[in-house]
Amino acid sequence: MAGAELSVPPEQFTQIKEPELIPDRALEEEEEEENDGVCRVKEQPDSAGLEVESVQGPLQTTILEEVPELVLTAPEESEKHILTLQTVHFPSEEAELQDLSWLDPQQEDEMQVMVHQADSGVQSLVWFGEVAQQSLHQCVLNVQEEVYSLQEMEVMQFQLLEENVTGAGEDYKSAMSLEESTGSIKKGQEEEQLLAEGGFSENTEEHFFLVEARPGDEGRDEIVLTFSNLNMEEQKEKPELDQAHLEKPSTTKNQKKAKGTRPHKCGDCDMAFVTSGELTRHRRYKHTHEKPFKCSVCNYASVEASKLKRHIRSHTGERPFQCSLCSYASKDTYKLKRHMRTHSGEKPYECHICHARFTQSGTMKMHIVQKHSENVPKYQCPHCATIIARKSDLRVHLRNLHTYETVEMKCRYCPSVFHDRYSLIQHQKTHKNEKRFKCDYCSYACKQERHMTVHIRTHTGEKPFVCLSCNQCFRQQQLLNVHFKKYHDANFVPTVYECPKCGKGFSRWSVNAKASEFKQKQWQCSRNSVIHAELKL
DNA sequence: AGTTGTCTCGCCCTCTGCTGGACGTTA
DNA sequence: ATAACGTCCAGCAGAGGGCGAGACAACT
Numbered sequence A: 001m002a003g004a005e006l007s008v009p010p011e012q013f014t015q016i017k018e019p020e021l022i023p024d025r026a027l028e029e030e031e032e033e034e035n036d037g038v039c040r041v042k043e044q045p046d047s048a049g050l051e052v053e054s055v056q057g058p059l060q061t062t063i064l065e066e067v068p069e070l071v072l073t074a075p076e077e078s079e080k081h082i083l084t085l086q087t088v089h090f091p092s093e094e095a096e097l098q099d100l101s102w103l104d105p106q107q108e109d110e111m112q113v114m115v116h117q118a119d120s121g122v123q124s125l126v127w128f129g130e131v132a133q134q135s136l137h138q139c140v141l142n143v144q145e146e147v148y149s150l151q152e153m154e155v156m157q158f159q160l161l162e163e164n165v166t167g168a169g170e171d172y173k174s175a176m177s178l179e180e181s182t183g184s185i186k187k188g189q190e191e192e193q194l195l196a197e198g199g200f201s202e203n204t205e206e207h208f209f210l211v212e213a214r215p216g217d218e219g220r221d222e223i224v225l226t227f228s229n230l231n232m233e234e235q236k237e238k239p240e241l242d243q244a245h246l247e248k249p250s251t252t253k254n255q256k257k258a259k260g261t262r263p264h265k266c267g268d269c270d271m272a273f274v275t276s277g278e279l280t281r282h283r284r285y286k287h288t289h290e291k292p293f294k295c296s297v298c299n300y301a302s303v304e305a306s307k308l309k310r311h312i313r314s315h316t317g318e319r320p321f322q323c324s325l326c327s328y329a330s331k332d333t334y335k336l337k338r339h340m341r342t343h344s345g346e347k348p349y350e351c352h353i354c355h356a357r358f359t360q361s362g363t364m365k366m367h368i369v370q371k372h373s374e375n376v377p378k379y380q381c382p383h384c385a386t387i388i389a390r391k392s393d394l395r396v397h398l399r400n401l402h403t404y405e406t407v408e409m410k411c412r413y414c415p416s417v418f419h420d421r422y423s424l425i426q427h428q429k430t431h432k433n434e435k436r437f438k439c440d441y442c443s444y445a446c447k448q449e450r451h452m453t454v455h456i457r458t459h460t461g462e463k464p465f466v467c468l469s470c471n472q473c474f475r476q477q478q479l480l481n482v483h484f485k486k487y488h489d490a491n492f493v494p495t496v497y498e499c500p501k502c503g504k505g506f507s508r509w510s511v512n513a514k515a516s517e518f519k520q521k522q523w524q525c526s527r528n529s530v531i532h533a534e535l536k537l
Numbered sequence B: 001a002g003t004t005g006t007c008t009c010g011c012c013c014t015c016t017g018c019t020g021g022a023c024g025t026t027a
Numbered sequence C: 001a002t003a004a005c006g007t008c009c010a011g012c013a014g015a016g017g018g019c020g021a022g023a024c025a026a027c028t
Helices: A023-036 A150-155 A168-175 A191-196 A232-236 A240-245 A250-261 A276-288 A305-316 A333-344 A361-372 A391-401 A421-430 A449-460 A477-488 A512-525 A531-535
Strands: A013-015 A085-089 A111-117 A123-129 A208-215 A221-228
Touching: A391 A421
Parallel strands: A085 A111
Antiparallel strands: A013 A208, A111 A123, A208 A221
């Protein structure tokens, strides 16, 4: 087992789910973990020891929304099975142990997981069943294998070896002391010394467990338990591990569960369940599609009564789950929990390609499809040539441009009217570059109305712009301005553009468009001076 | 007392669609 | 230069599917 070398878990990896906290202590647990990020061992005053998940427990790997901290916890009175992980250091690969008094063959429903760390640095997980744990700290197990099939785990018998150093037990007790309450799987500066003494290392570095399921020989799935040195803080920042990478098909997960304790197998798929009721429900969902619970308001029907109850809230508007920070209230707990991210700023989903973070998995999924996929789906508008990346945006496009409006929309250039914006816009584009202003007296046509107004004066003789100094009249304001400057403004100095070739002066070269004209004239000037006559002052 | 079946709650997931800011284009 | 407009994009919520697991009554 070479889990320590895995800095980035492969896709197949699934995390061991954080052991469920006992409800009335969950808050306290959370606070403690938030405070120091250290996994803890809880003292169980009246228990026989640390209670662990059954053999199937860790195999029931659940996709996590939150990256778990590994919690070493003692059992609570609820008898919830908790995965127990312990670090075991061997002074050598041939280490032996002593003191097997803690073994209790009567406890057949418990299973331990331990970490074996040999001198070679290889770390392994050890399953051990049928043990009570009142003296867990005194136990060291020998590990021969690193990858086990489920069947192997179930029948596995571990060889117990004698501990070869007398003082090790005390050291280990110290390291795992409940009073110290670190509970972390430890490794660090003191490790060498402890190892030299045959004891157990202690440091504050957290570790990270992964469970990988992969096809094994003869069609059997193998469960690979990987003990990594990834610390929990690092993992906290990479929740995509459990979302984008660690997600596994539920069937694979269930296949692990199906062996042993799930006698009710589905005849149509590989699923298996603990109770017949679960099987019946599953068959209704997946195969028979029988939905006994029917809504009296609409045609909705559900497999479960609770789903109908939830659905009814969409009719009644009932929102029992009130946000404590704003006015939002939801119809179910999940939506409230999801909503709370808007207050906390939590973005638990991270794109594994660009590391952008998102509040919802669906948003991340869409991001990956749109930004990082090759064959990005496009949506063709049925009414025009527009292609839009998102279905929802196509809906907006249709709403804005192709919705029939009862109120007529008039073309700004002609009397035409339209009932949808797209048609109006397309029509108005036909007026572009169109010389739609035509003179009634001649063939002159132009694009702008103001040009036509000026032109018409050439036919009517109208000269509305009068010089206040000499009463001379002009058709255009601009002509009046030029006249006034030239003949009535004493400060006016006419600009003269001199041809560098012949030295003759010109009055018009004021803008860029004229610059090219001047250059052309200049070139012509060297060959044909007649051109100057057209531009001379 | 232990087992089994049913009911119920709760969690987590996906799919869907709306919204508004950002940004580029066009008039 | 500016405003209007269209598309891109992430944020967010609604709705419903699927399943684990506890509570409890009925049965053996």
